[in-house]
Amino acid sequence: MTTIESNPAVPVPSDPGRLTQPPRRRRPARRHIPTALWIIAIVALTAIVLYPLLWMFSASLKPNSEFGSNQGFLPENPTFDNFVKVMQGIAGIPTWKFFLNSLLLGVGAVIGTVISSSMAAYAFSRITFRGSKVLFAAMIGTLLLPFHVLIIPQYIIFRNLGLIDTFWPLLAGKFLATEAFFVFLMVQFIRNLPRELDEAARIDGCGHGRIFFSITLPLIKPALITSSIFAFIWSWNDFLGPLLYLNSPDKYPLPLALRIFNDQTSTSDYGATIAISVLALLPVMLFFIIFQRFLVDGVATQGLKG
């Protein structure tokens, strides 16, 4: 900053002055790179970034005989055989079962996250109570806590409760708001709502329960949507949790099923492995295409990681 301010000799155009002067060149000087060059750069970059995804779709349509022989981008004889084969399932379990398990876990994660995180966020942002500052600091602290410090004792707890090989260890944390990102996101959102609404409701005799349900929840809908989408996608992609807690293949969600495919068939059956990867990513990609604004804006304004 000092370099700019320490040069009073140069007349820096001030705002009122600019209004009266003839219109200056409005575009800042930094825009001097020709637009054509910018377009070429950005298109090339897009091609590189999206290449793995496009390659994945293309490769899933290649018959197995083309893996190795046809290094080209497009399949010579496109076929849906890989998908047909992969839908038959693996280890005697049909593939739709893995989708169902992932769906159940995802829906459970969304319900748990929305309920528990919004309650905690309301308490932190709208109720003044003893110990709230300390607990809020603790909540922020857990944002930076490496998850691996917790997995062993958590595993022991759920093992002692006899919950290994059930969905409960994977859902319990969601219903107890252990993912501080969501609480933080909602706290930020609630803090920007005018407090006057709460005060007015309070004067009308509303308690916190009523204010929470009738005023806060409807107003933070965008934050609830963003949280729901992230909660679903993170649950859908989660690998370590199911790896720790689920033993029976008929309870496996997609990431664990993918791992069996990868271990058992990757050397002999590339096509099938890639095809199930495509199927597993498809719901996430659809979610992303539909809700991209919510997701990207959520990241931009809250610093939320994807």
Added chain:
Amino acid sequence: MTTDSAHAPAATRTAESGARPADSRRTGAPRPRRRNGDTIAGYVFLSPWLLGFVGLTLGPMLASLYLAFTDYNLFTAPEWTGLENLTRMAEDDKFWSSVRITLIYVLVGTPIKLAAALAVAMLLNYKARGTGFFRSAFYAPSLIGASVSIAIVWRAMFSTDGPVDGTLNLFGINLGGWIGNPSLIMPMMILLAVWQFGAPMVIFLAGLKGVPAELYEAASVDGAKPWRKFISVTVPMLSPVIFFNLLLEMINAFQVFASAYIIGSGTGGPGGATNFYTVYLYTRAFANNQMGYASAMAWVLLLAVGVLAFILFRTSKNWVHYAGDSK
């Protein structure tokens, strides 16, 4: 610089409010008096989180600290062994190799990823309109990059007959497949991390939008070249966002698991090249049932992350410029 605080980017405020949590000033309303029933109501609303915090975070942290000083195999009671886990760690070659691999990944991969994120954010910031599609397209990998699907695709792309080697062959480079080659696993993992530059990019972009255009105009009037503007305007104005991204991305990088596990087929192979810290911790705990040793490893990881965060926070006073500061 009086306009600074009005133009402070959203992400800057996020980074700041971490330091000043109970900031009620922004709402403008005076902090309301604490009412009698409020403490009860507060804890009622907080009860799910509090139960999770005590039962699934704080309690396990302490339990893990205790287990770090024991020998525990899940089936017989933990046996107190004092510092034996630490001394065994010091002599464990696989432990040290996992530390080395993870540190290279964090200390090389994260700066490259953030540099890419900042460069692309600046490229997108050139245009005021019509960049929404690119912003979303570049963000997509961040959402799916840590998934098993992408790890499998990455594996296939870098295999002997995959498209990456195929492309390099066109330029006369023949690496003979990245997957089986221990020295090419790290570049491959770092490429996978850099590919996910979208999340920090979106945050940088929000920060760049908040840098007042007058600063660049003033710098132009002073005759500053683009590079000088970058160093003297962009970097200082973005420093809170850079700090925020650096802290979060480093902590995330320490915890990479699924990609390393899938690419190495869960064995840490080839040649121990995918034996990342978290993969080794998982193997010790859940394949070898050495819960005590693994807990000690978990606490070493926690302390390492803590020291790193501490260093970042301490040095941040020298290079992070908060809008509105007199310095």
